Amino acid sequence: MDLGGARQLTEQILAGTAEDLVNKGGLAEMMLGWELVKYNNPRSQHELYYWENTAEGTRSEMDYIITRDLKVLPIECKAGVSGKMKSLYEFMRQKHLTDATRCSLENFAELEYIDKKDNDAVRHVQICPLFAISNLYSSTSAKQLKTDDGAL
DSSP: OOHHHHHHHHHHHHHOOTTTOTTHHHHHHHHHHHHHHHHSOTTSOOOOEEEEOOSTTOOOEEEEEEEETTEEEEEEEOSSSOOOOHHHHHHHHHHTOOEEEEEESSOSEEEEEEEGGGTTEEEEEEEEEGGGGGGGGSSOOHHHHOOTTSOO
């Protein structure tokens, strides 16, 4: 896909409505994967992983799993500004992880979740807008982008 096509696809995901784009979720996931590869170190192997819970009677998956700072980082992709994170929390619980990222149309934020199903383990989820995926590979975090009054 050339850059013009990528720009049009990004505009559809970011600005289009659900009626405009039936497969908006799948396209958002594809764009996220493309951006993850694009901003990764060009000298390293571009390996994107996913997870699917194969236990009988369950249906959960993790869209992307990457390594950052020598740690496993699960990434959940949402095409809108809402959506549950049941699969993300299940993966974090099973793999004993405390940090994850959610990429969506939401603004920068950070959520803290106390997992009652795992001895009150504290889980942190960084919210990264789909238009700012490059921030996952930079040293700038949402906390550093805040102003003195706490606004972004």
